Each structure stands twice: as structure tokens, then as C-alpha cells.
Amino acid sequence: MTPYTDMSECRRLLSHGSRSFYIASHFLPRALRESASGLYAFCRIADDLVDLGDDPRQALVTLHQRLNQIYDGRPENHPIDRVLSQIVIDHKLPRGLLDALLEGFEWDTEGRDYHTLAEVCDYGARVAGTVGVMMAVLMGVKDHATLARAADLGVAMQLTNICRDVGEDARAGRLYLPRDLMQEAGVDPEAFLRNPVPSPQLTQVLKKLLAEAERRYQLADEGIRQLPRGCRPGILAARRLYAEIGQTVVDNNYDSISQRAVVSRARKIQILIGLIRGPAAAPEYMLEPCATENQFLIDAIPHTEDWQRPSRPRDFSAKAEWMLELFMVMKERDEMAIHGQPQERD
Template structure:
């Protein structure tokens, strides 16, 4: 997955550490592309109404299915779930370290990984309270380790069965039975905050898709994939980042905005990485929309920037921007110490879309990126937005 900020964010692509690879012995799988890796009851600003032939119940769109997860997570926050804090304060080992020391070390390791692979976001987390900062690091590392299963050096050996074992490990983690120190950090986090397990399971489901699926027939299918690999991160991290006490927004609307930011980031990844994905035989673009634009997979594999392609890309970029717009109102509702890193992420990732336009929509041979100078300018602007407070809506 491309590196983005958490609320936001998926783990960074093509980066590995031996820390992150102590996952499942003997597992392996197919290489997946870098871009991977996220209602009748709710109206998103994107007004999407497509229905997927792959959805088990054709009467329900992907947005409706995902919204059920949003409602469940929001309900946990409202109910102030009973804390199941792990007992890391007793047993003393032979080296004189007790379990509390080991847990602190686990959190510090998570912070080191975050600092190495998500530098901008890491700086933003330093403004959070120590407890929230550590919890966000733990979530980031779990997402990164999960992504490494299908995007790391052992990717060609990963099988669906290996992902099943990883999901079983997740279940144990949520039950307070971590397998290693990094698991222990997340196990402690989900015991302290009202975090639901479903978004974590859904992210693993997104990894499963990457083992066998390389085409998406319509946007409804693509939306569900974007939720799995990126939108889930927003649902995981909002309980930790917290909602501002003065916010008048509903909990559901804040989670919807977090979801929208994850979708926007993943759509941006996809548009940025069209050429790279094509070289791996993958097309993460709605097939029906390509056809309506007079385009096909063969046109993408040829990599020619034509008027048809420019017109198609303009529509795709417009959709991604609508999701970013949807997300903005939710960022403003977060607790004061959490807003800056999320604003920075939103602004910097949205600028990738600008870069695609600057490259004349050539995302076949040119990689759109935000230069260091623009990043430097954006950070104080994001900080200013974070200080503005919440919207009373």
C-alpha cells in the first residue's frame, strides 16, 4: 500500500524491515501491485449508486454494506465499551524487566517503524497525548505487517491459508493473547479504546482479493476494495484520535468522513500507479467506465495519452476529489491534538491529483508526486487549519 497517514492511512509501499516480517512461518503468495492498498441510509457527497455483480446480495450496494460497519464502530464509542486492560504490570523476568517494561518497549518499536516509513505522520503524532500517540503507532504497525504479507519480499509464497492464520492471530490478539511484542502493543490498544475487530478483518479480506482479483467491473466493486485496503484504517484509528468535546457532529458522520478519506487516498493511489499496475497485468479502474469512454485494457497496456484518456482521467480525479471534500468536515471534528496530522495527510495526498494533471494525465510513464518544497509549505497551512476548531454541524 502507498504510505499515507493514519486515519488516512495505509502502510507505505515497497518498504520492509525484519521487524515486520516475523509474521507467519512458511507462508507465501503472489506479488500484488503497489496501488493496492479502502445508501439508502446514508447519502455520500459522491452520489454513487452503482451495484456490483460480485456482491452477495444484489439489493445492497457496497456503500450500504460498509455503512453497517460504520454504525457498529460508532455504537462502540457511544456505549463506552468496558476497558479490558491487559495485565502487563506483574511478572518479572530473569533480566529484571517486568511485562510493563516489555509493553513500553513494544510501543517504542512501533514508534520507530512509524518514524521510518511515515515521517510526516509520525511528526504529527508527536502532538498527541502520549497514550494516543502510542496507540496510533500500534495500529499503523499492524496495518503495515498485514500489507507486507501480500506486498513484501515473501509475497510470492503467501496463500489464502496463510491469511486465514493471520486472521486467527488477530482474533487471539483481540482476546488478549498476543503472539509477540508488536502484537502486544495493539492488544493493549484495543483493550483501552472502543475499537471494533471488523475493520481489521476487512483489511485482511482486501489482502485476499489481491491474491486473485486484478479487474473491477464497476465502481461499486472498486469502492468495496478501497474500503477493505484503506477505508478500514480510518475506522480503526478514529476511536484513538478522538472526537472534539465541542463537536456537534454525530459520531456516524465523523466515521463516514474517516471512511471517505481512506477511499480518497486509495483512489489517488490507483490513479497515480496506473502504469506500474499495468506492467503487472493489473487494471484497478472500473471496466464499465473505461468502456463508456471508448477505452479498454489494451489502451492502458499501450500507455498512450490520448484525448479519450484525458477525459476519462478528469472524471476519475473529480470523483477522488469529492471524497476528499467529504472527508474535510470530519477532520474538523477530531480532537485538537489529532487534527494536524490528518489535515496534513489530506492536503498532501490531494496534491498528488494536481500532479497528475500537471503531467498532462500521463500516469503511464510519469509518477505523480508532491515535492519537498510543496510539502514544507503545506505543513504550516495544515497546522493553521487544525487550530481553527470544529464545525458546529
């Protein structure tokens, strides 16, 4: 096996990924596409092993063992492990970020309840904030303020996911809406799980989550302006395409039970054309402190001189001009658990 053939396997997994992320990927530099697709591939197989396997807890043990070998420089004889091992070396990717992602998967296997919005964001930090920070690291971002905004973007996307998938999740016996907010609005969480139906009371809860997502998207916009110039269009595309999913939930009168929010192709084209104009400058957002639930991700970033040095990722391609397909900020991880098989994604 060669680095190129290993990366081909990563691209194959990418081809089944999110349509929004796939579209956004075309606006990223080639070197980042390669590293990001390798990172995505590991996240994808980890998700599949936990959600689709017969023994999720053993799958998590196995995944931690595979990470041990990757960080020891002796990856399993598997193309995705070999590629991730090289990404870890090239980008000095902190182990704590991948461990945090697996912790989020573990919370799913435990069937954890989330009572407050802060607890939902704790979960979002693990399954999505991690991806935002890791992507920023792959871009060469070193400063903590920009990394904090990357984590905000990941959590915003996860809140959007939760609002879009509330009906599918409930029918699968999962509830990610804050139970306290549901009860305050007059929705009994257990009754909702037994019979999920749209209601004005549920709309109140979804409005609060989408408002928090929008607040974090606004914070993330200034972080995107701090990224290397060649990386900005791809991340901005992903941010705007994903935020539009939340807007589609609104346009559907907050009914995420009987229908799924899907952004039309025409609207996606409009959004991509709009990338010509980036977000307005708001430097004060960079002064916003890191969200409490995201701080442990920033703490996982080393402060050493060696880590601060710029890194040069290697070329996995057979030819320098090869266009690799990629994954961008976060995969919609819950669909595999709900449907039991890959679903065409937005």
C-alpha cells in the same frame, strides 16, 4: 520484553513508511502517535505477509488466527501482536474493521476485476476506509456521522493512490481503474494492461476518479472539524498532502504511466504552513448519508454503553516526553507488491 521495547519495533516499521504520513505525524498528540504506530505496524506486517509471502492465502489464514488470539487476550509472542492487543483493549477497537482490511487484501490475492466506480470504492472502503475509521476510533470518536466522514477520507486517499500508480499497477498486471469507464472512454482494459500508455482517453477516466476523490476530501474536511482539537492538524496535514498528490497528477497532464506524481519538498512546506488556516465550516456535509460502500464499517461499531465510554490509552514510552513516530491514515499498500521491496514513499 516491555511495552516500551514492543513499541520500539512498531516505530522501526514506521521509519520505512510514507513520507507524507511521517510529516503529518508530527502534528498529532503523543498518545495518538503511540496507538497509531502500533496499528500501522500490524497493517504493515499483514501487507508484507500477503504481498511478499510464498502463499498469500495461507498468510491470510494465519493473520485471521493472530487476530483471534489478539481479541481473545492471548496474543502471539510477537511485539506487534502484543501492542495491538493492548490497543484493542484500550480503545475497544472493533474486530470487524480489521477483518474488513484483511478482506481487501484477499481481493488482491484473487485478482478481482473492478468494472464500476462503485466497485472500486468497495475496494477502497476495505483497504483505506477501514484505516480512516480505525484512526478516528483511536482519537475517541464515537458518533457515526464523523466516522462516516473518516471513511470518506480513506476512500479519497485510495482513489488518489490508484490515479498516481496506474502505470506501475498495470506493469505489475493489476488494474484498479473501473473497466466500464475505460471502455466508455475508448480504452480497452486488456490492451492497456499489455501496453500501458498515456492517452486523452485515459485522461478522461483519471479525471472522473480524481473528481470523486475531491468530492470526498471536501466531505472529510467537515469531519476533521469534528475531531478533538489536538488531532485536527495532523489529520488535516495528511488530507492536504495526499490531495496534493492528485493535483500533481493533474499538473503532469495526467501522465501516471511514464512518471510518478511526487509532491516537492517546497510544496509540502507551503501546505504545512497553510495548516494555520483550517477548512471552512460546512456543517451541511455532516448531514450527508454514509456512502453505501462504507456503511458496513459504521455498522461494525458497537452501540453498547460500555463502548461509548471514553477510554484512556496507556503510555508505551520509557519517558513521558518520548516522541514516538507514527503512521497516520493509510499506507500505500500496493508498492510492496509491485516492487518486491520497500520503496521510498511520498
